[in-house]
Amino acid sequence: MAGNNLLNDGFLQQPLTPRAIIVQILVILFLCINMLLIFTIFKKECFHTSARYILFSVTLLSDSFLLLMSDFLLIMIFFEFKLQVWLCTTIFVFVLLYLNVTPVTLTAMTLERYVAICMPLRHRQLCSTRSTVYCILIIHGLSSGPCIVIISMFFASASIGFYKKYMICSAELFIVYRWHDHVRTAVNQLYFLIMGITIVFAYVEIMKVAKAASGENKRSTHKGLRTVVLHAFQLLLCLIQLWTLFIENAVLQTDFNLFMNVRFFNYISFNIAPKCLSPLIYGLRDEKIFLALKNLMFTPCHSK
Numbered sequence: 071m072a073g074n075n076l077l078n079d080g081f082l083q084q085p086l087t088p089r090a091i092i093v094q095i096l097v098i099l100f101l102c103i104n105m106l107l108i109f110t111i112f113k114k115e116c117f118h119t120s121a122r123y124i125l126f127s128v129t130l131l132s133d134s135f136l137l138l139m140s141d142f143l144l145i146m147i148f149f150e151f152k153l154q155v156w157l158c159t160t161i162f163v164f165v166l167l168y169l170n171v172t173p174v175t176l177t178a179m180t181l182e183r184y185v186a187i188c189m190p191l192r193h194r195q196l197c198s199t200r201s202t203v204y205c206i207l208i209i210h211g212l213s214s215g216p217c218i219v220i221i222s223m224f225f226a227s228a229s230i231g232f233y234k235k236y237m238i239c240s241a242e243l244f245i246v247y248r249w250h251d252h253v254r255t256a257v258n259q260l261y262f263l264i265m266g267i268t269i270v271f272a273y274v275e276i277m278k279v280a281k282a283a284s285g286e287n288k289r290s291t292h293k294g295l296r297t298v299v300l301h302a303f304q305l306l307l308c309l310i311q312l313w314t315l316f317i318e319n320a321v322l323q324t325d326f327n328l329f330m331n332v333r334f335f336n337y338i339s340f341n342i343a344p345k346c347l348s349p350l351i352y353g354l355r356d357e358k359i360f361l362a363l364k365n366l367m368f369t370p371c372h373s374k
Contacts, residue, residue: 089334090148096338097141100346104134107349107359114362121197121205122186123359125179128206132171133345139165140341143239155232158239159221166220170213170261172344173308177265178205180301184272187294188279216257223250251319262309269305273298304344311340 108130117123139161146153153161186193195201227246237243245251276298280291314336321329354360 090144093141093144093337093342096342096346097137100342100349101134101137103346103349104130104137107363108134110359110363110366113366116358117362119199121182121199121202122179124199124202125175125182125205128209129172129175129179130349132168132175135168136165136172137342137345140337147238147240150238152236153239155228155235155237155243158237158243159224159233161239162241162244163217163221166217167210167214170216171209173262173265173305174209174213176301176305177268178209180269180272180298183294183297184275187291188275216254216261219257220244220250220254223253262305265305266302266309269298269302273302307340307344311336311344314340 108127111117111123111127111130117127143161145151182197185196189196221244224244224246227250245254273295276291276295280295314332318329318333318336321332354363
């Protein structure tokens with residue numbers, strides 16, 4: 071808990087710096103892009119029956135929620151706004167849940183590409199709208215695993231009176247003992263190991279189909295391979311975000327100013343950056359979404 075006090079006191083000493091302004095600009099920019107893509111997908115009915123676009127909209131909503139909530143918590147820290155622990159716990163239940171929704175959804179999108187390319191005759195059956203809705207429920211169920219572990223350890227360790235205290239709302243609040251951090255890291259690493267193996271399996275199987283394909287099938291298969299590689303790259307960024315915890319904890323014990331610099335870099339590179347990759351990679355490179363977005367932006371101008 072001494073590390074938590076040092077972290078909170080250090081944050082309270084931070085003025086509203088240009089770094090905070092940069093974060094606000096980036097968050098607003100990416101939220102606007104995400105909202106535009108979400109509006110485009112929800113407006114066009116052709117996207118409502120495709121598992122790929124439904125899952126893509128889930129990642130957009132999840133990333134937008136995380137950007138909004140992380141920015142909200144950051145603003146409260148800068149303005150020295152404290153919350154009761156029970157309220158902070160409620161907020162972090164949703165934050166911890168949706169922290170895992172995006173990588174799990176990326177894995178589901180990889181499996182969808184695997185089914186589309188390696189099992190094309192069963193794609194319509196396995197990736198129907200109803201199956202996709204069930205898949206979203208399963209995604210949220212699987213994503214709640216780390217959240218349940220972390221919150222359960224916190225509930226078992228914190229006294230009832232602790233929930234009535236007013237404190238800075240940060241993730242470090244829930245690490246009462248050092249072994250809590252070890253368990254949290256182990257659970258997250260297990261999740262990402264399973265997701266990584268799934269993506270590698272899908273890539274290998276699609277690669278086998280790509281070697282045997284020809285003509286249009288070969289072109290479609292190579293496009294699926296590129297998509298799986300992009301999923302793997304984005305999942306790697308999420309995994310790196312977990313590894314940064316080790317670096318930040320080590321730096322915090324030696325130099326607090328360096329810790330603030332490292333945390334700012336990690337927040338920009340591995341928190342905000344991955345959240346903007348989905349709309350840029352999957353949205354703008356997708357021909358259907360790009361055309362729908364283009365029509366949405368330019369058609370009203372021509373009609374006038």
